[in-house]
Amino acid sequence: MSNVESVAQAEVPGAAGVPVSPDGGPEKPRSLTGDAWDDLRRNWIFWAAAVLVVLVVVMAAFPSLFTSADPDACALSRQHQGPSGSAIFGYNFQGCDVYARTIYGARNSVLIGLFATIIAGVIGLIVGMAAGYFGGWIDAVLARGIDIVLGIPTLLAAIVLARRLSADPQDTGFWAVVFTLGVLTWTTGARIMRSSVISAKNQDYVAAARMLGAGPGRLMFRHILPNAAAPFVVVLTILLGVNISTEATLTFLGVGLKGNAISWGIDISTAAPYVRETATPLVWPSIFLAMTVLAFIMLGDAIRDAFDPRLR
Amino acid sequence: MLVSKDLDMFRYFVRRVLQGVLTFFGATFIVYALMFANQDDPLQALAGERPLPENVRQALTERYHLDDPFILQYGHYMRGLLTGDFGISLTNRPISEMMQQAWPVTIRLAVFAIIISALVAVTAGIVSGIRRGGIFDTTTLIITLVLLSLPIVVLAPLAQLLFGVQLHWFPATAGAEPGFYQLILPAVVLSCLVIATQIRVTRASVAENLRSDYVRTARAKGLANRRVIGVHVLRNSLIPVVTLIGVDLGNLMAGAIVTEGVFNIPGVGFNLFRGIRTEDGPLVVGFVSILVIVFLVVNLVVDLLYAVLDPRIRYE
Numbered sequence: 001m002s003n004v005e006s007v008a009q010a011e012v013p014g015a016a017g018v019p020v021s022p023d024g025g026p027e028k029p030r031s032l033t034g035d036a037w038d039d040l041r042r043n044w045i046f047w048a049a050a051v052l053v054v055l056v057v058v059m060a061a062f063p064s065l066f067t068s069a070d071p072d073a074c075a076l077s078r079q080h081q082g083p084s085g086s087a088i089f090g091y092n093f094q095g096c097d098v099y100a101r102t103i104y105g106a107r108n109s110v111l112i113g114l115f116a117t118i119i120a121g122v123i124g125l126i127v128g129m130a131a132g133y134f135g136g137w138i139d140a141v142l143a144r145g146i147d148i149v150l151g152i153p154t155l156l157a158a159i160v161l162a163r164r165l166s167a168d169p170q171d172t173g174f175w176a177v178v179f180t181l182g183v184l185t186w187t188t189g190a191r192i193m194r195s196s197v198i199s200a201k202n203q204d205y206v207a208a209a210r211m212l213g214a215g216p217g218r219l220m221f222r223h224i225l226p227n228a229a230a231p232f233v234v235v236l237t238i239l240l241g242v243n244i245s246t247e248a249t250l251t252f253l254g255v256g257l258k259g260n261a262i263s264w265g266i267d268i269s270t271a272a273p274y275v276r277e278t279a280t281p282l283v284w285p286s287i288f289l290a291m292t293v294l295a296f297i298m299l300g301d302a303i304r305d306a307f308d309p310r311l312r
Numbered sequence: 313m314l315v316s317k318d319l320d321m322f323r324y325f326v327r328r329v330l331q332g333v334l335t336f337f338g339a340t341f342i343v344y345a346l347m348f349a350n351q352d353d354p355l356q357a358l359a360g361e362r363p364l365p366e367n368v369r370q371a372l373t374e375r376y377h378l379d380d381p382f383i384l385q386y387g388h389y390m391r392g393l394l395t396g397d398f399g400i401s402l403t404n405r406p407i408s409e410m411m412q413q414a415w416p417v418t419i420r421l422a423v424f425a426i427i428i429s430a431l432v433a434v435t436a437g438i439v440s441g442i443r444r445g446g447i448f449d450t451t452t453l454i455i456t457l458v459l460l461s462l463p464i465v466v467l468a469p470l471a472q473l474l475f476g477v478q479l480h481w482f483p484a485t486a487g488a489e490p491g492f493y494q495l496i497l498p499a500v501v502l503s504c505l506v507i508a509t510q511i512r513v514t515r516a517s518v519a520e521n522l523r524s525d526y527v528r529t530a531r532a533k534g535l536a537n538r539r540v541i542g543v544h545v546l547r548n549s550l551i552p553v554v555t556l557i558g559v560d561l562g563n564l565m566a567g568a569i570v571t572e573g574v575f576n577i578p579g580v581g582f583n584l585f586r587g588i589r590t591e592d593g594p595l596v597v598g599f600v601s602i603l604v605i606v607f608l609v610v611n612l613v614v615d616l617l618y619a620v621l622d623p624r625i626r627y628e
Contacts, residue, residue, distance in 0.1 A: 248466075297461045
């Protein structure tokens with residue numbers, strides 16, 4: 001399993017976005033964002049990732065655009081039939097169309113990744129911002145809290161928590177996984193946010209706004225947040241990919257999605273015991289899952305490189 | 313000067329150990345609360361969807377002290393953890409006994425994986441760091457990106473399919489007493505989880521060290537390039553890689569659950585994998601607790617080791 005810490009290992013840029021002025025050129029001074037966008041436009045990794053992300057999102061939103069077959073229409077008489085004109089990836093152990101199931105599997109992965117990342121983002125934003133802005137004992141308590149959650153290996157805690165949340169056998173386990181991943185993965189975002197806020201709050205423009213009488217709320221959301229946002233968004237993009245990967249792992253182990261849910265994790269885990277007979281029901285969901293995770297991580301990686309020229 | 317430095321280091325040690333103790337109690341408390349707190353019927357949750365006979369229910373209530381208030385229950389649980397009593401699985405085997413059989417296998421697998429990843433990562437990282445922007449560097453960066461994104465549930469079954477079932481290079485499953493040969497493929501799979509980060513960190517720190525003053529001095533006094541890189545740069549570049557061991561361990565544990573499950577290696581991960589599948593709650597709880605403790609202790613040791621290895625570290 002990959003892990004946000006390791007993906008985000010390289011230093012994320014300090015958010016104090018001092019506009020980079022071109023050295024003496026005639027063009028007007030550009031902002032950090034403008035500079036970064038210029039870099040991104042010329043980066044093929046960014047475009048490859050963006051195309052993949054759009055493709056997966058469309059697949060998740062409108063699976064019927066890609067296949068007219070019904071993923072739930074299974075017939076044991078077709079068990080392990082090879083690829084054919086009607087089912088280009090063949091049929092799985094239960095005689096379901098592998099292609100249709102793979103296409104329809106995108107929705108659960110993307111939605112779980114999205115919702116879990118939103119929860120993690122909101123917790124990370126609040127905790128990181130409060131710790132960075134208020135400092136003092138609030139920071140001390142919150143930072144210890146982050147350390148403690150960070151000290152628990154994500155997958156191990158997720159196994160325990162997801163098991164506990166989806167005890168009801170009728171449930172598909174969707175919200176259990178969303179909640180599990182959300183409450184266990186907010187720490188990286190919180191740490192980034194905290195350090196960004198600490199470096200941004202000592203800038204002159206913040207002092208100026210404070211002297212003009214801006215309250216803490218206005219200072220935080222109007223002045224500090226926009227300048228601390230870029231590295232935070234990068235971390236969340238990578239986290240989205242990582243969460244999709246963790247969801248598949250949890251589902252594979254049997255504590256994630258279950259029952260009638262259509263998911264790449266379920267398909268991989270049910271196909272794995274039969275690889276000696278037929279490989280396609282294992283291979284295709286695996287490839288789709290890997291490409292989806294890769295797309296989000298590549299996107300985050302490319303954006304981070306654009307915002308942090310030191311890495312080049 | 314020296315005395316004050318030693319004192320600083322001592323202070324850092326004390327604070328890091330205290331912080332470790334705090335994290336230990338916090339983490340175990342969270343794990344315990346996740347398992348038992350605030351449930352209508354924790355015993356049924358332990359047994360999953362299986363019906364629970366009345367006598368088993370009584371025995372379990374007694375074993376987990378479920379009639380006591382929550383904080384006392386946590387106390388009992390902690391006492392068990394600290395005295396090596398990790399409970400009994402639903403199949404009625406002591407978890408500490410299962411652990412004793414499983415650990416040697418898992419440690420062999422993990423050490424094997426770490427050796428593979430360290431050899432590859434240090435070599436690739438140094439070459440990439442020296443020739444930044446070259447073909448090798450660009451290729452390596454793309455490969456690390458792909459490796460970082462490959463979920464273990466994709467990697468392990470596909471590796472088994474390709475190299476075990478179709479090419480027959482390695483045995484597809486390891487069996488009860490896995491030897492060196494049976495462990496090669498699982499170890500390579502496992503090492504893929506940590507190799508990418510190691511390459512990136514080695515590359516970044518080599519590149520940084522190459523620009524430093526001491527390298528310029530070494531070059532200026534006429535040392536051979538091989539010596540500058542092989543001795544001066546290498547030694548200083550490996551320090552950050554050591555700290556990765558802590559992060560890596562979490563990844564290796566997560567990876568071992570799936571890898572050992574897929575390749576049938578009777579280690580810690582395999583036991584946990586089977587425990588989850590057979591809905592053996594006490595087994596899952598016991599194994600997860602032990603793995604969390606191992607993770608915390610190793611991270612503490614790595615942090616302390618880092619302070620000893622790198623005298624430049626600031627003890628703020």
